[in-house]
Amino acid sequence: MNKSNAHDDEPNPLFNQSLEKGLAVLCAFSAQRRSMTLGDLAEAADISKSSAQRMVFTLEQLGFVRKHPRTRRYQLTPHVMRVGYNYIAANPVIDLANPYLAELTNATTETTCLTEADGLEMVYVARFVSAQFVPVHMPIGSRIPMYCTASGRAWLAALPDEEALALLRASDRPAHTRFTITDEGALMRELNETRQRGYAVNREELFLGDMTLGAPVLGSRGRPVAAVHIVAPTSRWTLEEAESRLGPSLLACARSLSNSVRALD
Incomplete structure (x- = not known):
């Protein structure tokens, strides 16, 4: 994911790294990675496993991801489409x-x-x-x-x-x-x-x-x-x-x- 401060010598204090990590988790899913374990998500999003755990927990509570009851792998929910649809509608x-x-x-x-x-x-x-x-x-x-x-x-x-x-x-x-x-x-x-x-x-x-x-x-x-x-x-x-x-x-x-x-x- 492109960082807004990628070309700055010093990180911008306004840049929210937690939000960046959460979006990286959402963007990690694809047709090739439809469901993932926590370790898979950490690797795909290029973040630590502990960060991935916090991001996934938050996104699950907000309804953007869910855990399959049998495989225990995470996947996106239709709630994610709300963001994309809002862009199209606006x-x-x-x-x-x-x-x-x-x-x-x-x-x-x-x-x-x-x-x-x-x-x-x-x-x-x-x-x-x-x-x-x-x-x-x-x-x-x-x-x-x-x-x-x-x-x-x-x-x-x-x-x-x-x-x-x-x-x-x-x-x-x-x-x-x-x-x-x-x-x-x-x-x-x-x-x-x-x-x-x-x-x-x-x-x-x-x-x-x-x-x-x-x-x-x-x-x-x-x-x-x-x-x-x-x-x-x-x-x-x-x-x-x-x-x-x-x-x-x-x-x-x-x-x-x-x-x-x-x-x-």
Whole structure:
């Protein structure tokens, strides 16, 4: 977990380390770690076992975690979703985006999504699912890396070169498939092409069979606030067909949403 005082010589007296540890425990759970022992939690959260015990006890009393009666392993409760839902409910961009995404899905019959940046990842915050086959299920809250996804590259392309390059260099950039572009120079060329087209393309770089086109949503200062992307499974689309038939609708959606977002400022 990133610390607000990570770059300071002296710790800030306002920084609450207990809160940091409690959040680290909550964030330690994942699809790969759905339930954990106290020792597992301490290791995953990078805290001592005694600290983990205090954090888990408090979180259990507050209803955020529970202990399985048979396995004695800890797991999250639905109460955790209250925090995430509050963000979605309070986010005006999501409210503005929903009608545009619904219209885009109706017009293209394909799945459309809104993502927002968090560190080196894009987070799904809205989604309208096609009635047709979709190769990958990405529920709200799912995270995808910036460097190898259409929404991530759309976001990066809307930034100045030096900022985009810094984010790329901070990314590990593993090759998820044989199509994943990981080279720094090649990725910067992709961003330049994205700026020229107005949208980014991901051709099976994260998941096989999954192709997406993404465009940035810009705020009043020309900075990206989100990205819209449309899923074009390779079982139904070639890249050329997707660009010619889906690209214009995607760009129109992103422009309209950007105009609505700027009106809020």
